[in-house]
Amino acid sequence: MIHFAAIASPINDIADSLGANNLPYAIPLHPNLVHLTIGLFAIAIAFDVAGAFYPLEKRVFRYLALPVTRSGFHDVGWYNLVACSGISFFTVAAGFYEMLLAVPLPGIRSILGQTAIDTMLWHAIGGVAILLVIVAMTIWRGYQRFVWRKDLGRQVSWLYLLCGIGMLLLMGLHGSLGAWLASDFGVHITADQLLAAGADLQEALP
Amino acid sequence: MLELLPPLNDKNLPWLDVIHPIVVHFVIAMALITVVFDFIGVISGKKNLFEVSFWNLIVATVAIFVAIIFGQVEAGLANPYGASRDILNIHSTIGWSLAGVLALLTGWRYVARQKDPANLPRGFLALDVVLAGLVITQVYLGDKLVWVYGLHTVPVVEAIRQGVVS
Numbered sequence: 001m002i003h004f005a006a007i008a009s010p011i012n013d014i015a016d017s018l019g020a021n022n023l024p025y026a027i028p029l030h031p032n033l034v035h036l037t038i039g040l041f042a043i044a045i046a047f048d049v050a051g052a053f054y055p056l057e058k059r060v061f062r063y064l065a066l067p068v069t070r071s072g073f074h075d076v077g078w079y080n081l082v083a084c085s086g087i088s089f090f091t092v093a094a095g096f097y098e099m100l101l102a103v104p105l106p107g108i109r110s111i112l113g114q115t116a117i118d119t120m121l122w123h124a125i126g127g128v129a130i131l132l133v134i135v136a137m138t139i140w141r142g143y144q145r146f147v148w149r150k151d152l153g154r155q156v157s158w159l160y161l162l163c164g165i166g167m168l169l170l171m172g173l174h175g176s177l178g179a180w181l182a183s184d185f186g187v188h189i190t191a192d193q194l195l196a197a198g199a200d201l202q203e204a205l206p
Numbered sequence: 207m208l209e210l211l212p213p214l215n216d217k218n219l220p221w222l223d224v225i226h227p228i229v230v231h232f233v234i235a236m237a238l239i240t241v242v243f244d245f246i247g248v249i250s251g252k253k254n255l256f257e258v259s260f261w262n263l264i265v266a267t268v269a270i271f272v273a274i275i276f277g278q279v280e281a282g283l284a285n286p287y288g289a290s291r292d293i294l295n296i297h298s299t300i301g302w303s304l305a306g307v308l309a310l311l312t313g314w315r316y317v318a319r320q321k322d323p324a325n326l327p328r329g330f331l332a333l334d335v336v337l338a339g340l341v342i343t344q345v346y347l348g349d350k351l352v353w354v355y356g357l358h359t360v361p362v363v364e365a366i367r368q369g370v371v372s
Contacts, residue, residue: 021353021354026350026353026354027346027349027350027353027354028353031349031352031353032345032349034231035230035231035234035235035345036234036235036238036239038231038235039231039232039234039235039236039239040235040239042231042232043232043235043236043262043265047261067319067320067323069257071254072254072257072258072261073261075254075255075257075258076257076258076261076262079243079255079258080239080258080262083239083242105361108360111222175228176223179223179224179227180223182352182353182359183217183223183224183358183359183360184359184360186356186359186360186361188353189352189353189354189356189359190353190354190355190356191354191355191356191359191361191362192356192359192360192361192362195361195362195365195370196361200370201287201288201362201365201370201371202287202288202371202372205287205288205289205290205354205355206288206289
């Protein structure tokens with residue numbers, strides 16, 4: 001088998017305009033947008049669960065003298081999900097941009113035994129899939145709220161809640177892949193990239 | 207006694223990955239969406255958005271105490287170096303203060319809601335802006351600890367253990 005010299009990464013063409021973290025700015029955007037996607041989705045599902053089990057909880061709230069309405073819980077479930085849907089397009093877009101500029105440290109495997117490129121590809125495909133499911137669930141949630149279950153106290157079906165909880169578990173795994181890209185593969189972390197380049201952190205990051 | 211503590215991994219943690227950055231999802235997202243829904247509620251006149259932001263504020267307030275507990279443990283194991291020491295100090299100070307601010311805001315919001323759930327005192331919007339500002343500052347500082355200084359990442363922990371960084 002003949003070995004050819006590897007083609008240099010196209011990132012090298014713009015290396016001069018990037019920082020040590022391989023980004024044109026110091027702090028990556030994607031991990032910050034992720035706070036919003038995960039937080040809004042998880043709390044949306046949690047409050048729809050609270051709305052679904054309202055008959056069991058209402059004695060507790062009465063004991064606490066905290067006025068609570070079932071529709072209020074489902075409002076949180078709806079509006080948080082709508083916000084999650086809108087923001088998550090930016091989460092995925094920022095993720096792809098920053099993945100194009102990612103330079104993972106070589107020779108490392110994650111706790112699942114995956115290489116950096118495996119982790120990145122799974123995280124990319126998973127991210128698009130999760131965005132599609134979030135949007136689909138928002139449309140589904142909207143039909144339940146305004147059409148199918150308009151006159152019912154429990155605004156969402158048990159299947160919807162089950163899908164939501166399943167998605168949260170999936171997002172936990174998906175988020176772990178993303179976390180390892182940072183903590184193990186050093187993607188877009190200034191100190192990790194400087195150390196890999198042989199720099200002295202005491203001087204380079206005073 | 208020290209040998210009773212769990213061993214630390216290659217990220218200098220007794221557990222797999224950092225937990226504080228996960229818990230803060232629920233402080234950041236819920237606090238910021240509270241502010242957004244308060245403003246949309248006032249502008250659009252959709253009163254049920256005030257109920258949505260009230261519950262989000264409650265979640266943020268509960269979550270910040272959990273975030274502080276994990277934050278303190280992980281900060282104690284972070285071995286900050288150089289300027290990241292100062293950043294971690296400011297991040298800790300704002301973090302504890304934010305718990306107080308969120309608790310006070312939730313208290314006021316609770317009282318206002320008891321009086322009239324469909325009305326948001328206009329002064330609350332001013333505090334919403336302060337809250338958003340504090341949260342964004344806090345996120346920026348935490349981001350610097352992770353994305354610039356790489357605290358609790360494998361290469362930095364390794365360098366610290368080898369004595370290359372202190």
